Amino acid sequence: MPQKRRAFLKTTTLGLGALSAGTAYSCQGQNPPTNLVTKPIIISTWDHGMAANKVGLDILKNNGTALDAVEKGVIIVENDPKVQTVGLGGFPDREGVVTLDACIMKGDGQCGSVAFLRDIKNPIAVARKVMEETPHIMIVGAGAKQFALEMGFKEENLLTEPSRKKYEEWLKTGIYKPKINIENHDTISTLALDTHGHLAGACTTSGAAWKMHGRVGDSPLIAAGLFVDDEVGAAAATGLGEAVIRTAGSAMVVEAMRHGQSPEEACRSVCLRIKAKHKDISDLQVGFIALRKDGAYGAYSLQPGFTYALGLDDTHELYPATSMF
Numbered sequence: 001m002p003q004k005r006r007a008f009l010k011t012t013t014l015g016l017g018a019l020s021a022g023t024a025y026s027c028q029g030q031n032p033p034t035n036l037v038t039k040p041i042i043i044s045t046w047d048h049g050m051a052a053n054k055v056g057l058d059i060l061k062n063n064g065t066a067l068d069a070v071e072k073g074v075i076i077v078e079n080d081p082k083v084q085t086v087g088l089g090g091f092p093d094r095e096g097v098v099t100l101d102a103c104i105m106k107g108d109g110q111c112g113s114v115a116f117l118r119d120i121k122n123p124i125a126v127a128r129k130v131m132e133e134t135p136h137i138m139i140v141g142a143g144a145k146q147f148a149l150e151m152g153f154k155e156e157n158l159l160t161e162p163s164r165k166k167y168e169e170w171l172k173t174g175i176y177k178p179k180i181n182i183e184n185h186d187t188i189s190t191l192a193l194d195t196h197g198h199l200a201g202a203c204t205t206s207g208a209a210w211k212m213h214g215r216v217g218d219s220p221l222i223a224a225g226l227f228v229d230d231e232v233g234a235a236a237a238t239g240l241g242e243a244v245i246r247t248a249g250s251a252m253v254v255e256a257m258r259h260g261q262s263p264e265e266a267c268r269s270v271c272l273r274i275k276a277k278h279k280d281i282s283d284l285q286v287g288f289i290a291l292r293k294d295g296a297y298g299a300y301s302l303q304p305g306f307t308y309a310l311g312l313d314d315t316h317e318l319y320p321a322t323s324m325f
């Protein structure tokens with residue numbers, strides 16, 4: 001487990017400089033001393049989070065905003081046709097249509113979201129436009145596409161040949177049993193803390209493969225797929241969206257941190273709640289990542305197999321999350 005974060009020492013006090021840079025402290029289950037200050041850090045779900053973090057951390061290290069870092073980071077994954085769970089090349093629904101969901105949120109409560117969006121490969125950028133250019137938070141379906149086109153986004157076919165082939169294979173049986181952690185899910189959620197001390201998060205997905213046409217999961221829902229509050233921290237989810245929505249997952253993780261739980265403890269307590277609400281969780285996967293406002297971070301999932309990527313200092317690492325089973 002990543003226990004190697006270095007202390008972030010206040011260097012602003014007139015020439016005192018760093019007091020003891022390099023001091024180690026555990027990020028999990030421990031409140032760091034109050035003289036620790038923010039330093040850029042970025043955390044993302046799954047292996048493809050590495051690519052997002054690389055772009056995002058560069059932005060953060062140049063004193064860019066957490067908002068830019070998470071948006072530009074996840075766009076890399078949306079644009080990658082090899083990632084079949086996000087953006088271009090995402091698996092379609094059972095009608096063969098790729099529909100995308102995304103939301104973005106800042107620590108001051110500003111947020112934007114799109115759901116059931118077709119033919120536009122960067123839903124996260126559209127969600128940001130909803131936040132910045134409209135009085136609304138969420139726009140869905142044909143309205144979201146119309147808005148995206150008005151904002152200058154390009155219409156394109158998102159169903160790539162490899163995803164179409166998989167869909168055709170699936171059609172042979174047509175059995176829908178959402179199993180996660182395996183190839184047909186894997187939302188990218190990214191959380192960042194910038195040098196200005198602000199948090200932001202982004203969450204973007206093509207949702208569950210072979211879902212019913214019109215199905216929307218947790219990922220574009222503020223409080224379920226993502227929640228960010230500069231006063232406390234940020235959290236985001238991946239896994240079976242229905243289970244996350246049922247528990248207002250990400251908001252609950254942030255609230256658990258508000259009440260003193262460490263990031264990992266907070267993720268775990270919401271996983272426990274999800275477990276309690278489902279009779280059979282043998283095929284159910286949900287994972288959370290969390291980032292506290294002081295830079296402490298954590299992750300937790302129901303089933304093993306959930307990975308998260310961490311970008312900090314000059315390093316990028318991938319870790320397995322602690323899991324319940």
Ligand code: ASP
Pocket residue numbers: 180184185186187205206207208216217218219237238239240241242
């Ligand atoms: N949470 C997403 C959904 O249910 C999928 C995932 O994260 O794997 O749409």
